[in-house]
Amino acid sequence: MTSTDTFSALRLQTGEPRPIPEVCTLNRSDLPAGEVLVAVEHSGLNYKDAMIINGLGRLVREYPHVPGIDLAGTVRESTDDRYRPGDRVLLTGWHVGERHWGGFSQYARVQGDWLTPIPDTLDARSAMIVGTAGFTAMLAVEALEQGGITPESGEILVTGASGGVGNLAIALLAALGYRVAAATGRPENTAHLEALGACSIVPRTELAERPDRPLLSERWAGVIDSVGGDTLAHALAETQARGVVAACGLAGGAELTTTVIPFLLRGIRLQGIDSVQYPANDRERVWQRIGELLSAQTLERCLAEETGLSRLPQRADALLAGQICGRVLVTPGSP
Structure with a gap:
């Protein structure tokens, strides 16, 4: 050239x-x-x-x-x-x-x-189907793993499930054997999300409002949240004791109004995901793992x-x- x-x-x-x-x-x-x-x-x-x-x-x-x-x-x-x-x-x-x-x-x-x-397991096309969305989703999954959340720990909530991060988070979690609850405001996507590996569908309206109490009934062993705002606050209130919530998006708002009660009484970990400046020397490993977990069909x-x-x-x-x-x-x- x-x-x-x-x-x-x-x-x-x-x-x-x-x-x-x-x-x-x-x-x-x-x-x-x-x-x-x-x-x-x-x-x-x-x-x-x-x-x-x-x-x-x-x-x-x-x-x-x-x-x-x-x-x-x-x-x-x-x-x-x-x-x-x-x-x-x-x-x-x-x-x-x-x-x-x-x-x-x-x-x-x-x-x-x-x-x-x-990596050898991907080509340029498949790498860009993954893209930042899938790389972020993989980092969020690893945050759950590093926090001790296993497939036996319980159900994992994925918010914004119809988006790119949500789709790939569901697929990655399912490939690792986790049970996934997919939260979406688009019920017409139910069959698609189930095909990716979601075991249940949660209407977005169940999570859209700020909780009226600091703690709600324990539902989620872990959460991958790409929405933020009141949805994240609601998910925190429903996370099980010693659960992990990976925050990786703000499609629903950048503000977070909550209390310290879920962290003090349930020992919940809120882990932020930064895919922009993730260390260069570990990126190849993450991409290799993505290629191993996600088939071409997925x-x-x-x-x-x-x-x-x-x-x-x-x-x-x-x-x-x-x-x-x-x-x-x-x-x-x-x-």
């Missing part, structure tokens, strides 16, 4: 009330500095991507900007001794797609420290749809509106 070779990208320009998205033609000289040039085969549309496309949360401070917090593909050029042309790599986290141009582009130039080799079940660059703004709106069940795979080479 020469400096004059062109490629397509989704670029955001400053606009009001939201950034202005456009599919544009770029060349290599337009890309930001970095040690490794990656030909991007696939990316994924995450909740954070949808926020960025809509200008929410002040996640992007400088425009023009190419979003996309995930990418997977093949190294084309590298000044990092760890990577050579032809290597298969993926990237999630490190504020790529926020502070640094991301994966909604046919090419990306990034730092070598941000890359992870794609990953395809987690896939809601595939799209090119031009439909991303529309799909971002649908994702924020809760209209997509599962993962959206992005192929930058498609229109």
